[in-house]
Amino acid sequence: xxxxxxxxxxxxxxxxxxxxxxxxxxxGALDAQLLxxxxxxxxxxxxxxxxxxxxxxxxxxxxxASRTNATxxxxxxxxxxxxxxxxxxxxxxxxxxxxxxxxxxxxxxxxIADAAPGHVETVRASVLDVLTPxxxxxxxxxxxxxxxxxxxxxxxxxxxxxxxxxPAVARAx
Amino acid sequence: xxxxxxxxxxxxxxxxxxxxxxxxxxxGALDAQLLxxxxxxxxxxxxxxxxxxxxxxxxxxxxxASRTNATxxxxxxxxxxxxxxxxxxxxxxxxxxxxxxxxxxxxxxxxIADAAPGHVETVRASVLDVLTPxxxxxxxxxxxxxxxxxxxxxxxxxxxxxxxxxPAVARAx
DNA sequence: TCGCATTGGTTGACGCGACAACTGAATTGG
DNA sequence: CCAATTCAGTTGTCGCGTCAACCAATGCGA
Numbered sequence: 300x301x302x303x304x305x306x307x308x309x310x311x312x313x314x315x316x317x318x319x320x321x322x323x324x325x326x327g328a329l330d331a332q333l334l335x336x337x338x339x340x341x342x343x344x345x346x347x348x349x350x351x352x353x354x355x356x357x358x359x360x361x362x363x364a365s366r367t368n369a370t371x372x373x374x375x376x377x378x379x380x381x382x383x384x385x386x387x388x389x390x391x392x393x394x395x396x397x398x399x400x401x402x403x404x405x406x407x408x409x410x411i412a413d414a415a416p417g418h419v420e421t422v423r424a425s426v427l428d429v430l431t432p433x434x435x436x437x438x439x440x441x442x443x444x445x446x447x448x449x450x451x452x453x454x455x456x457x458x459x460x461x462x463x464x465x466p467a468v469a470r471a472x
Numbered sequence: 473x474x475x476x477x478x479x480x481x482x483x484x485x486x487x488x489x490x491x492x493x494x495x496x497x498x499x500g501a502l503d504a505q506l507l508x509x510x511x512x513x514x515x516x517x518x519x520x521x522x523x524x525x526x527x528x529x530x531x532x533x534x535x536x537a538s539r540t541n542a543t544x545x546x547x548x549x550x551x552x553x554x555x556x557x558x559x560x561x562x563x564x565x566x567x568x569x570x571x572x573x574x575x576x577x578x579x580x581x582x583x584i585a586d587a588a589p590g591h592v593e594t595v596r597a598s599v600l601d602v603l604t605p606x607x608x609x610x611x612x613x614x615x616x617x618x619x620x621x622x623x624x625x626x627x628x629x630x631x632x633x634x635x636x637x638x639p640a641v642a643r644a645x
Numbered sequence: 646t647c648g649c650a651t652t653g654g655t656t657g658a659c660g661c662g663a664c665a666a667c668t669g670a671a672t673t674g675g
Numbered sequence: 676c677c678a679a680t681t682c683a684g685t686t687g688t689c690g691c692g693t694c695a696a697c698c699a700a701t702g703c704g705a
Contacts, residue, residue, distance in 0.1 A: 304588070304589040304592055304593070305592070305596065306592060307592065307595070307600070310605075310608060310609070310612070311600050311608065313612055314600075314608050314609075314611045314612040314615070315595060315599065315600065317611070317612060317615035317616055317619060318498075318599065318611060318615050319502075319518075320541050320615070320619055320623075321495070321615045321618055321619060321622070322494070322495045322498045322499055323499070323541045324541060324619070324622045324623060325491075325495045325618075325622065326495055326496070328622050341492075345492075368493050368496045368497060415477070416477040419477055419478070419479060419480065420477070422480075422488060423478065424621065425618065425621045425622055426488065426491065426618050426621070427480070427484050427487075427488065429617045429618060429620070429621055430614060430617060430618075432483075434610065434613070434614050434617070435483055435484060435487050436483070436487075437607065437610040437611075437614065438487045438490070438491060438610075438614050439483070439486055439487040439490060440607070441603060441607050441610065441611050441614075442487070442490035442491050442493070442494045443490055444602045444603060444607070445494055445498075445598065445599050445602060445603075446490060446493055446494060446497070447602070448597065448598045448599070448602055449494070449497045449498065449501050449598055450493075450497060
């Protein structure tokens with residue numbers, strides 16, 4: 300154990316404290332709005348959105364877990380609840396009988412289509428609209444660098460949980 | 473309901489996805505290291521550190537909750553566990569008999585003193601050391617802007633959970 | 646000084662996520 | 676072609692955080 304710890308400078312400490320506060324408060328804010336307006340956790344929303352954007356609206360559990368930065372047990376629990384609510388369906392994969400495929404139902408598509416505008420509004424109000432275009436780019440780079448450390452193998456880091464030109468639902472519906 | 477939702481641009485979506493992934497993965501990483509090496513949640517660590525740095529190593533529950541971005545019920549539960557472990561003590565405030573004061577014990581001071589180097593090491597390895605000084609400044613500004621939205625009244629946003637020149641424990645012990 | 650709203654804090658119930666254990670299917674090595 | 680390992684997924688248990696309800700003390704208005 301090295302006794303020569305490099306303690307944090309004032310600037311480092313200040314930035315770190317704010318990042319920690321952000322990481323603490325952001326998830327709660329997202330959950331609060333979505334639960335209130337759509338009865339969905341932010342994680343559930345992201346999972347449903349990922350399915351909606353997938354080919355055939357279907358994805359393997361493992362891949363869905365990767366795309367949503369979740370462990371497999373966690374996804375399994377969430378999938379059971381979503382299935383009980385009729386928002387997704389699960390069925391064994393025909394080519395690999397170990398695997399399970401999940402598909403979003405019409406009810407699920409409808410729900411996220413209804414939830415999307417309010418969610419995007421919240422994301423804009425709480426984050427995107429308070430940043431300049433340069434800051435947006437900086438955030439992209441900074442988060443990318445940190446994620447490279449937190450998820451070295453890059454197996455996680457969902458590539459998409461939003462939309463550039465409207466929800467996939469609109470195109471797929 | 474305004475039907476004219478401003479969907480996310482490609483740049484916005486990319487930055488947002490990374491921020492969400494960061495907020496999802498960072499807390500788990502911090503908890504994992506601290507639990508493994510010190511048997512403490514990151515939240516418990518922050519709370520103990522706040523007490524260690526407070527005058528008389530004592531703070532009102534309400535203020536401690538503010539400084540740690542926590543709700544009062546959450547802090548109350550955590551405080552009970554910490555007290556059962558002998559890391560803090562609670563006693564009624566003499567001047568306001570509604571209030572409760574919390575004090576960190578010697579055992580608590582010892583524990584965070586032991587835990588601090590490893591934690592700082594993790595913070596450096598996963599975040600600080602992968603950012604340039606400019607990025608550190610950018611992160612400070614970006615997180616500040618977002619926090620102003622998430623916590624408009626500014627009641628939360630702990631001002632310190634780290635140290636510029638070594639842990640307060642060293643000075644106070 | 647009485648009545649009422651507010652503040653400070655605790656408690657209990659519930660839901661979600663982590664972890665470990667487990668099942669069954671596929672792969673690999675001899 | 677069988678044994679051992681790995682992979683995909685589910686389930687049960689436990690701990691933590693949220694919410695609502697609650698109690699006690701304080702402040703405040705009339």
